[in-house]
Amino acid sequence: MKAFGAKVGKEAHIYSGVKVWAPWMLQVGDYVGIGDGVTIYNMDMVIVGEYAVISQGAHLCGGSHDYNSPNFQLYAKPIVIGAHAWICTEAFVLLGVEVAEGVVVGARSLLTKSITEPWTVYAGHPARKIGNREVHKGISI
Template identity: 65%
Template sequence: MPPMILQGNDPHHSPSFSFVHRVRRQLWNMVYVLLFRPSPRPFHAWRAFLLRLFGARLGKGVHVYPRAKVWAPWNLELGDHVGIADGTNLYNMAMISIGRYSVISQGAHLCGGSHDYNSRNFQLYAKPIVLGEHVWVCADAFVTLGVCIADGVVVGARTLVIKSIAQPWTVHAGHPARQIGHRTQHLHEVMP
């Protein structure tokens, strides 16, 4: 459990996150609204600088577009040449790691947090999400906490991923996701 999440609290009367975490998030929100979101689309290096300033670990050539929402940059790791489209939501209460040459398309939601609906206090909890290299999460797909996705996997548009996908270079779609095909790996081997 990430240390920022308070345990055993009453979320109806008290915060779910530590004071330090709430302050850090407010600082990031101000930077996001004032400097990140209004930046011109081609200013990828500027947005990468802002994310790194708040603790993100980013590879070279990363393209995070201005209307992508990153909940906590310090819980974000992107490999080289990753693309994060406008309208994506990286709700990274725990670490989200995305491998080289992967693309997260418009409206996709990677959700690293949830609640224990059987607990007395509706306990908040988080788990990491790990995507391999050359993964494509298509438009409006939803990937839930604790999921790992192997290299080369395509997650189809509006697909719901609730379990890890271990078979590399496969295509998945549906609610919940199921394998519907294979992807040609050799097309991607020319990239360093």
């Protein structure tokens, strides 16, 4: 990834089966894990904070089309995943979404809006808050 312009933090692990559309628009913090089969369609910046996990099969989709445009004009927005967040297996995160620190997005959830409340748990289609996480300030893994 670094050879193609991605900024990758120390001890970050990006599995070989990860698909990244534009590595030069990817920034991954220290100790991040990105699992096999993840798709990062980053037509704009995708930033993943330290200690975050993007589990297998998740899809971060930074681009879409204007369905009111006669030629379905393409557009893009950034995605920001906060430190200590976990995007679980096969979750789908839409363009322009920001996920606060420590948030968990459940397996196969559809995240259409930003989550600004840290250390919470969201799940469903579309994702909605289902609980809180215990805050672990100053942890190191």
